[in-house]
Amino acid sequence: MNEKIIRLPFFQNMLNLLVLAVLAVLCVFPILHTLALSLSSATAASSGRVTIWPVEFTLQSYQFVLENPAFGKSFLISIARVLVGVPVNMALTILVAYPLSRSKREFRARDIFAWFFLITVLFSGGLIPWYMVIKQTGLIDSFWALIIPGALPVFNVILVANAFKSIPKELEEAAAMDGADHWTILFKILLPMSLPVLATVTLFVAVGHWNAWFDGLILMNSPAKYPLQSYLQTVIVSPDPRMLSERDLALLKIISNRTTRAAQIFIAMIPILIVYPFLQRYFTTGIKLGSVKG
Amino acid sequence: MYSRRKLINEIPLYLMLAPAVVLVLIYAYAPMVGIVMAFQRVLPGKGLFGSPWVGLDNFKFVAQMPTILQVIWNTVRIAGLKAIAGVVVPVSVALMLNNVTSHAFKRTVQTVIYLPHFLSWIILAGIMVDILSPSDGVVNRLLGLVGIKPVFFLGDDKVFPWTMVVTDVWKSFGFGTIVYLAALTDIDPTLYEAAVVDGATRGQQTWYITLPGISGTIIMLSTLSLSNILNAGFDQIFNLYSPLVYRTGDIIDTLVFRTGIMNNQYGVATAVGLLKSIVSLILIAVAYKLAAKWADYRIF
Numbered sequence: 146m147n148e149k150i151i152r153l154p155f156f157q158n159m160l161n162l163l164v165l166a167v168l169a170v171l172c173v174f175p176i177l178h179t180l181a182l183s184l185s186s187a188t189a190a191s192s193g194r195v196t197i198w199p200v201e202f203t204l205q206s207y208q209f210v211l212e213n214p215a216f217g218k219s220f221l222i223s224i225a226r227v228l229v230g231v232p233v234n235m236a237l238t239i240l241v242a243y244p245l246s247r248s249k250r251e252f253r254a255r256d257i258f259a260w261f262f263l264i265t266v267l268f269s270g271g272l273i274p275w276y277m278v279i280k281q282t283g284l285i286d287s288f289w290a291l292i293i294p295g296a297l298p299v300f301n302v303i304l305v306a307n308a309f310k311s312i313p314k315e316l317e318e319a320a321a322m323d324g325a326d327h328w329t330i331l332f333k334i335l336l337p338m339s340l341p342v343l344a345t346v347t348l349f350v351a352v353g354h355w356n357a358w359f360d361g362l363i364l365m366n367s368p369a370k371y372p373l374q375s376y377l378q379t380v381i382v383s384p385d386p387r388m389l390s391e392r393d394l395a396l397l398k399i400i401s402n403r404t405t406r407a408a409q410i411f412i413a414m415i416p417i418l419i420v421y422p423f424l425q426r427y428f429t430t431g432i433k434l435g436s437v438k439g
Numbered sequence: 440m441y442s443r444r445k446l447i448n449e450i451p452l453y454l455m456l457a458p459a460v461v462l463v464l465i466y467a468y469a470p471m472v473g474i475v476m477a478f479q480r481v482l483p484g485k486g487l488f489g490s491p492w493v494g495l496d497n498f499k500f501v502a503q504m505p506t507i508l509q510v511i512w513n514t515v516r517i518a519g520l521k522a523i524a525g526v527v528v529p530v531s532v533a534l535m536l537n538n539v540t541s542h543a544f545k546r547t548v549q550t551v552i553y554l555p556h557f558l559s560w561i562i563l564a565g566i567m568v569d570i571l572s573p574s575d576g577v578v579n580r581l582l583g584l585v586g587i588k589p590v591f592f593l594g595d596d597k598v599f600p601w602t603m604v605v606t607d608v609w610k611s612f613g614f615g616t617i618v619y620l621a622a623l624t625d626i627d628p629t630l631y632e633a634a635v636v637d638g639a640t641r642g643q644q645t646w647y648i649t650l651p652g653i654s655g656t657i658i659m660l661s662t663l664s665l666s667n668i669l670n671a672g673f674d675q676i677f678n679l680y681s682p683l684v685y686r687t688g689d690i691i692d693t694l695v696f697r698t699g700i701m702n703n704q705y706g707v708a709t710a711v712g713l714l715k716s717i718v719s720l721i722l723i724a725v726a727y728k729l730a731a732k733w734a735d736y737r738i739f
Contacts, residue, residue: 153538153641161535162544168532169551172613175566176554178577182569193575241459244452252452261460265467268720271712273699274473277487278466294466297459327451356559359674363700374561381565382678403569410565417557424557425550 176414182407183207190403206408216409218369219376222288223355226372230292230354235347237297238305243331245302246309266299279364290364291357291372298353301346308342309335345427348420355416373413381406477713481705490706497710506689513600514690517671520604522664528608529615530657534645536616537623549620553613560610564678567606568593599684606679607672618660619653626652659734666723669715691715 153161177197182190183206184199194200210216244252245259269275275294284290316338317330325333336343361375368379472487477497479490501507532552539545555563570576571592579589592602630648639647673692680688691711699708 157642158538161538165532165535165539165544165548169548171609172552172555175570178570179566191575193577193580196577237459237462240455244456247452252449254449258456258460262463265463267723268471268716269467270470270473271709271716272695273705273709273712274470274476275466276700277473277476277705278469282465293462296462327448327455352557356557356561358559358561374559377561377565378678382561382568406565406569410562413562414558421554421557 179407179410182404183411185404187402187404190407206402206404207412209402209405210408210412215368215376216373219371219373220412222371223373225288226291226357227351227354229288230296231347231351233292233296234298234301234350234354235343238301238346238350239331239336239343241297241302242305242309243327243335246306246335262297262299262302276363285364286366286370288370291354291360295360298350301350304346305339305342308339312338341427344423348424348427351420352417352424377409377413381409474709474713476706477710479706481709483703493706497706498714500707501710501714506685506694509686510689510691510694513687514669514671514692517600517603517676517688517690518668520600521607521672522661522667524604524608525611525615525664526657526661528612529619530653532612532616533619533623533653534649536620537649538641538645549613549617551613553617555610556614558610560674560678563606563610564675567679571602593679594681594683596684596687599680599688603672603676603679603688607675610675615660619656622653622656623649655734659730662726662730662733664726665729666719666726668722669719 174197178195181195181197181199184202184204185195186201186203186205189195189200241262245255245262247255249255270278279285279290279294284293312335316334317325320330320334356374357372358374358378361370361372362378365371365375368376371379475487476490478492478494480493480496482490536545536548539548570578573579573589573591573594578592582590590598592598626649630652631644634644634648669691671690671692673690673696676688676690677693677696680693692715695708695711695715698704698711
């Protein structure tokens with residue numbers, strides 16, 4: 146479309162740009178404000194002088210946070226969770242997506258398995274039975290509780306299976322003629338050809354692991370085993386003295402301070418900000434796959 | 440036809456599925472068996488079938504909870520408002536962005552508006568609690584500049600549901616906007632050329648070409664959101680609510696959490712969860728049927 150042909154009338158155009166600019170500012174403002182708070186002095190913050198620029202600049206809050214071993218530990222648990230969880234999720238996703246992307250002629254039980262997985266999206270036992278099963282399998286208080294129960298993200302299987310289906314059949318047929326088996330077709334043809342989709346799904350899974358807090362909160366008995374977001378939930382969002390050890394309580398006095406709270410929030414945001422440019426790049430690919438499929 | 444060779448050829452496929460099947464059986468299907476707890480008085484240490492059966496007592500208990508109707512209404516109200524705003528705002532923003540001729544401006548806005556989508560409700564709750572504070576939050580400070588008295592966004596039960604809707608839209612409209620913008624690129628450009636020849640203004644083009652062009656996506660996404668009418672957003676509400684706002688802000692999921700995990704009434708919590716699952720299942724079935732009929736949507 147030639148955008149130059151007709152524009153909005155001048156006044157409407159200006160109004161349009163203004164509203165969009167305001168929306169954009171509203172989206173970044175709370176984040177900039179948090180950053181500014183974290184870099185301001187405690188007195189400046191509590192006297193309400195900070196908006197989006199640090200007042201009485203200091204790195205003290207960050208120093209407090211980084212010197213707190215509980216924060217550092219939960220940060221590392223979250224990193225470990227991403228590093229272990231993402232490969233596990235991706236491996237299972239790909240291994241399930243391949244059989245489900247075959248034709249019924251190639252894999253007669255395809256529909257049975259598709260429904261087997263799909264039903265788990267449609268219906269679940271609910272919170273308590275889910276918790277009991279994880280307890281029965283001995284995962285409570287174990288790092289693996291954060292990885293194994295959610296190891297197969299069914300929605301991602303659908304995305305990847307659809308990507309596999311969209312690759313021209315002729316390629317696989319030619320490979321099969323040359324004697325390629327299922328594993329060869331998957332690893333040598335389908336995976337290399339679906340890299341954009343796999344990249345999208347990988348990033349989404351990584352962000353999901355980084356942001357997960359609920360499982361850590363209820364599956365770990367001691368806060369020392371919390372991933373970062375669960376830790377932040379207990380110290381920032383709903384400080385619950387019953388959940389904390391005495392040393393944590395002493396720390397809480399310092400870390401519930403407004404500027405250190407902001408510093409912790411901002412540090413937790415940093416990994417997301419780092420992958421954000423990549424998220425954007427692959428973003429539309431992922432969305433298009435998720436929406437209408439002809 | 441179903442020769443031996445064919446079966447051998449399928450063996451790798453079963454091998455690929457095996458690990459996931461085992462996991463899903465344990466962590467998704469076994470909990471479904473646990474639903475029997477809804478019909479038991481669950482005693483700690485007695486196991487799944489050792490606890491006494493109590494028939495429908497748990498359901499009767501739920502029905503007699505003084506707040507249950509209020510909680511259901513809160514859930515439907517908050518989820519419904521979010522669903523409506525979740526269509527109207529992204530569609531409007533996508534249409535507005537579509538009218539922007541400067542690529543740099545368009546890109547910048549797009550880049551910025553979906554950042555909140557990728558942040559967790561823990562981080563956002565931390566931010567919200569700070570900026571929405573009635574005493575020293577920056578939002579009330581700015582409102583004060585134009586003479587508005589401090590609003591207790593998270594502590595006033597009349598305001599709380601609206602705070603939930605607005606902050607949810609704030610987090611998610613950017614993502615929705617990108618989905619609709621992607622749909623916009625599929626519109627046949629010759630339609631616009633023809634419209635220009637016929638002397639249509641930009642506004643008329645939006646109304647007669649752009650909007651109908653994305654109506655399929657709009658219908659599909661609105662229909663699918665129907666299946667979420669009992670999900671008012673646990674992550675958000677759990678991290679932002681307090682007893683002060685239970686009257687309007689307590690939803691089914693937070694009630695289940697408090698009854699089950701905090702008060703250890705496993706049977707009752709499972710009963711509520713079961714009722715919710717059943718209603719959700721029906722809603723999902725209806726939504727997908729309608730989406731398939733109106734927008735030709737299929738997931739597989």
